[in-house]
Amino acid sequence: MVVTDKFNRVSFWAGTGKRYYMKKGFVTKVKALILALTIFSCSFVCNPKEVKAATNLNLNQVYNFSVTYGSPQTFTFQTPATGYIRVEVTVTDVKDGQGKTAYGNLIDCQASVDNKSILYTLIGRNSGTKASTNYAFAPGKTGTINVSADVSVPWTYYYQIKIVNETPENFEAEDNNTADTANKIKTKKVYNGILNEKNEDADWYVFKAPKTGNYRFFFQNMDDARTGDFFYVQGYKKKNKVDSRIPYTSVHAGKGWCKSKKIRLKKGKKYYIRISDSLYDSNAYQIKVKKVK
Ligand SMILES: [Ca+2]
Ligand SMILES: [Ca+2]
DSSP: OEEEOTTSEEEEEOTTSOEEEEETTTSOHHHHHHHHHHHHHHHHHHOHHHHSOOEEOOTTOEEEEEEEBTOOEEEEEEOOSSSEEEEEEEEEEEEOTTSOBOOSOOEEEEEEETTEEEEEEEEOTTSOEEEOOOBOOOTTOEEEEEEEEOSOSOOEEEEEEEEEEEOOTTBOOSOOOSGGGOEEEOTTOOEEEEEOSTTSOEEEEEEEOSSSEEEEEEEEEOSOGGGTOEEEEEEEEETTEEOTTSOSEEEETTSOEEEOOOEEEOTTOEEEEEEEOOSSSOEEEEEEEEEEO
16 A cells, blocks of 8 residues: 655555655655555565465365475364364375376375474375374364475375364363363263373363262273373372372273272362373373262
């Protein structure tokens, strides 16, 4: 936009985001406008990646795209209100410069949420579907997927993207990484959660005893036993006071429900559980609490 300021200078915005100034006597507004348009159009030609808006993808929808060498593609998505996500990518076909099916070269696919990498893989015609592991994030975070063909051949790679959103019942609500943001749990319900990559996630839960009595907490590692995965649980009498009745204990895949000792609580007393430190990435788990004799 061309304007004249109090110093009698003509200025205009260019596509580069800069404001350019000129003396009014030097150039007319019309000339400034022509120059602005020239620089703006040049910015399109010179920096196509900067001005091309990324395509936003919906969850649980299959998208078909194609990519060629020298034209990397960027997509965005938003993390869901509940449940967990994973990104799935499949190369469905590859054509060479003559339009014949080609094999051998791979495309590069990277996905991240909030600058945390969740997928980095090379995919070809025979790779099948490559998927990230499952991740639980706070709602409304922006995810990014970058796809590129890095080998300098005139091939076209056809591929599919699906961002899967699974929504188990009573699923944890991130961010619950501190006692202050603990998720509330009650008896007679099973709660589901996922620990993202090791040392990057902790899930806090708080239980408020509805009656004075004994309670027992149960934890289950939902990963396949063959993964050898485990995570840790720790009980807290208060937000910052660990309880030796539920010491820092590992919960292993394939072991079913692991139960705590009896915890005696007065009516209205809060008790905290911290689930953390999964050995590998994306450890799914369940937690429940029962009143016992
Ligand atoms: Ca979590
Ligand atoms: Ca968490």
